Amino acid sequence: xxRALWTIFRRDLALLLQGAPGRGGAALPLLFFLAxxxxxxxxxxxxxxxxxxxxxxxxxxxxxxxxxxxxxxxVEPDLEAGFFDQWxxxxxxxxxxxxxxxxxxxxxxxxxxxxxxxxxxGLLNLDGAQLWTVEVGLLLGTPGLAAIGVTxxxxxxxxxxxxxxxxxxAIPLAVPLLIFGAGSLQPGGDGGLLLLAxxxxxxxxIAPFAAAGAIRAGRE
Amino acid sequence: xQQCRLAAYDLACRRGDRLLFKGVGFELHGGEALQIAGxxxxxxxxxMRILAGLLRPxxxxxxxxxxxxxxxxxxxxDAHRPLGEALAFWGRIDGAAEQRAxxxxxxxxxxxxxxxxxxxxxxxxxxxxxxxxxxxxxxxxPLNGLDTHWGASTQAAIEAHRALGGxxxxxxxxxxxxxxxxTLSLLDHMA
Numbered sequence: 210x211x212r213a214l215w216t217i218f219r220r221d222l223a224l225l226l227q228g229a230p231g232r233g234g235a236a237l238p239l240l241f242f243l244a245x246x247x248x249x250x251x252x253x254x255x256x257x258x259x260x261x262x263x264x265x266x267x268x269x270x271x272x273x274x275x276x277x278x279x280x281x282x283x284v285e286p287d288l289e290a291g292f293f294d295q296w297x298x299x300x301x302x303x304x305x306x307x308x309x310x311x312x313x314x315x316x317x318x319x320x321x322x323x324x325x326x327x328x329x330x331g332l333l334n335l336d337g338a339q340l341w342t343v344e345v346g347l348l349l350g351t352p353g354l355a356a357i358g359v360t361x362x363x364x365x366x367x368x369x370x371x372x373x374x375x376x377x378x379a380i381p382l383a384v385p386l387l388i389f390g391a392g393s394l395q396p397g398g399d400g401g402l403l404l405l406a407x408x409x410x411x412x413x414x415i416a417p418f419a420a421a422g423a424i425r426a427g428r429e
Numbered sequence: 430x431q432q433c434r435l436a437a438y439d440l441a442c443r444r445g446d447r448l449l450f451k452g453v454g455f456e457l458h459g460g461e462a463l464q465i466a467g468x469x470x471x472x473x474x475x476x477m478r479i480l481a482g483l484l485r486p487x488x489x490x491x492x493x494x495x496x497x498x499x500x501x502x503x504x505x506x507d508a509h510r511p512l513g514e515a516l517a518f519w520g521r522i523d524g525a526a527e528q529r530a531x532x533x534x535x536x537x538x539x540x541x542x543x544x545x546x547x548x549x550x551x552x553x554x555x556x557x558x559x560x561x562x563x564x565x566x567x568x569x570x571p572l573n574g575l576d577t578h579w580g581a582s583t584q585a586a587i588e589a590h591r592a593l594g595g596x597x598x599x600x601x602x603x604x605x606x607x608x609x610x611x612t613l614s615l616l617d618h619m620a
Contacts (some may be wrong), residue, residue, distance in 0.1 A: 213522040220507075220518060289501030298499055299522065299561075418481055428483050 212377065213301060214309060221313035225279065235317040238275035242322055245271035246329035262351045265343055265354035265394040271329070272322050272347060272390075273383050274353040281372035283314060283362035284424070293424055311352075311359045311416060339394060346390045348404055351413030353409030356416035360407045363420035367427055384416030386412075430594040433459050433564035435480065441488035441620070442475045445492030448620035451488065455613060459564070459594035462587065462607050467615035473600040474616070475500065477569045480598060485529060495596070496561035504554035506542045512553055513538030517559070518556060522609060523561045531586045532556040533579070545575035559590070566590060566597045572605075579604075 228234025249267050250260055252407055287293060298305055330340040362377045365371035385408045393401030434457065441451035446523065449472035457463055465473050478484040480491055483499040484519075506515040512534060532552040533591060545553065551574045566587070572580045584606055587597045599605060 212524065216518065216521040224507075290505070290508070291501065291505040292502075293497065294481075294503070295505045295519070297483060298481055398526055428478075429487065 210301070213299070214305060217296070217301075217306065218313060219311045221310050221336075222316060223315050225283075225317035228282075238278045238318045239321045239325055241278055242271045242275040243325055243329060243332075243416045245274070250334075251330060254327060260334040261336065261339070264330070264335050265339055266391040268326065268329055268335075268343055268387060269346075269350075269387050269391045272351065273354065273380070273387055275322060276318055276351070276358050276383070277376045277379050279314070279318065280358055280362045280365075280375040283310065283359055285362065285366040286367045286370060287426065294428075303424050304417045307359055307363065307420040307424075311355050311413070314359055315352050315355035319347065319355055320393070321380045323347045331348055334391040342394050343403075345402060346393050349402060349406040349409055350386045352414075353386050353405075353412040354383055356412040357386075360412075360420045360423070362418045363423040366424075380410075430459070430564055431495060432596070433596055434493065435495075435497075435565050435596050435598065436492045437480065437489065438492075439489040440476070440479060440491070441484045442472050442479060442484070443487040444472075449489070450615050450618040451620050453613070453615070453618050455611070457596045457598070457611075459596060460591050462591055462597040462599065462610050464607075464610055464612045465598065465600040465615060466602060466612055468602065470477055471615045471619070473602075473615060474569055476484070476613055477501065477567050477598070480584050482534070483568050493565060495564035495569060496562070497565040498558045498561045499567040499569070500554045500558040501569040502559070502573075504542075504550050506541040506557070509541055511539050512545065513573055514540050516540075516553065516557055518559050520560060531559060531582060533582070539600060548576060548579060551575055552579060552583075555586070559586060564595045566595060568599045568601075570595065570601055571599060572601060574601050 226235045245270065253259060293303070297303070326343055326347060327340060330343065335343065357379055361375045363380065365375040368374060386405060387407035389401045389408060392398050393405060436456040438454050440453040442449045453476065455463060465476060467473055475484060477499065479486045481497055482491065500588060506512070507518070532555055534553060534556055537549060542550065542553070553573060571583055575583060587607060
């Protein structure tokens with residue numbers, strides 16, 4: 210069983226990192242994230258104080274939207290090709306499969322965002338302390354975003370216009386993460402990180418079960 | 430091969446608000462084969478999914494002893510990967526010996542799955558099923574897209590599987606040349 214799960218995890222990660230024809234890879238959310246950080250100063254002007262005050266919030270909005278980009282390829286292609294049915298026949302639980310997929314999704318978008326955050330911080334004129342808070346916040350918050358993403362992807366897989374619907378459904382669920390993440394950057398906002406971690410853990414605890422239930426219900 | 434058994438009791442299937450069939454029952458032991466016949470849309474694929482445990486029957490139950498493997502119209506092979514790698518993925522999961530010889534795939538192992546023809550993809554899916562080591566084969570339209578030669582080879586592979594003590598359930602509207610084949614016509618069980 211462990212060997213099977215390891216094999217499946219490696220495939221998940223390879224597909225999400227490198228992508229495949231029609232699936233894109235980890236580069237797309239990353240470029241999107243950096244593009245927002247680059248465009249924002251052009252849009253509001255080179256007022257360094259304004260940038261420093263609002264920049265961290267922009268990073269969080271960009272991270273949330275970058276997390277939504279790969280939603281339609283998280284579950285749908287494998288459901289369509291019959292992979293989930295074949296795994297079910299082999300007695301591999303959907304909950305475990307989706308937990309692995311959350312981990313793979315996080316590694317392919319959360320970690321690259323954390324690596325790109327210093328660059329975005331430079332573009333938005335954030336200082337070292339703010340960048341540190343952003344990095345810690347992303348470390349705590351992106352697993353929650355990954356969990357929400359996989360759940361929504363499983364719920365909307367197989368629906369017509371599932372990709373557009375998925376984005377709309379994921380945004381309200383991700384609002385607490387955004388509020389606590391951006392809030393942790395305000396003066397005296399240290400509690401925000403704790404609330405961010407709590408929201409993330411709650412999302413992670415529920416997601417594998419909700420997503421597995423969605424996949425099983427989709428078979429009926 | 431280990432003892433295996435597949436039994437269905439009083440199965441009924443409902444899709445939407447339409448009852449497709451009812452009162453389907455049979456019992457198969459090692460070495461036996463059953464063809465599920467009937468015209469399109471009568472519920473052959475739904476019955477196969479019920480037997481595989483992927484769909485809950487509206488009524489009745491399925492008992493099985495031994496591992497089940499299903500081959501339907503979805504091959505579950507990564508389209509962008511070479512066939513050899515796509516099959517090796519399932520080989521690592523199943524941890525069973527490779528038996529591609531039966532399906533003539535040796536020359537295709539470097540070819541990405543998306544470039545394969547319908548028949549070649551079907552053979553790949555059958556090879557994946559044969560290599561899984563499962564005792565109970567559930568084959569949904571296994572001869573679709575296969576030419577005469579590979580159709581005969583596939584039936585030979587089914588016979589070899591039965592000779593080893595395996596069970597085969599085949600949903601097909603085409604006549605099959607299998608020894609001692611039992612037939613279940615879903616037309617007799619229409620609701």
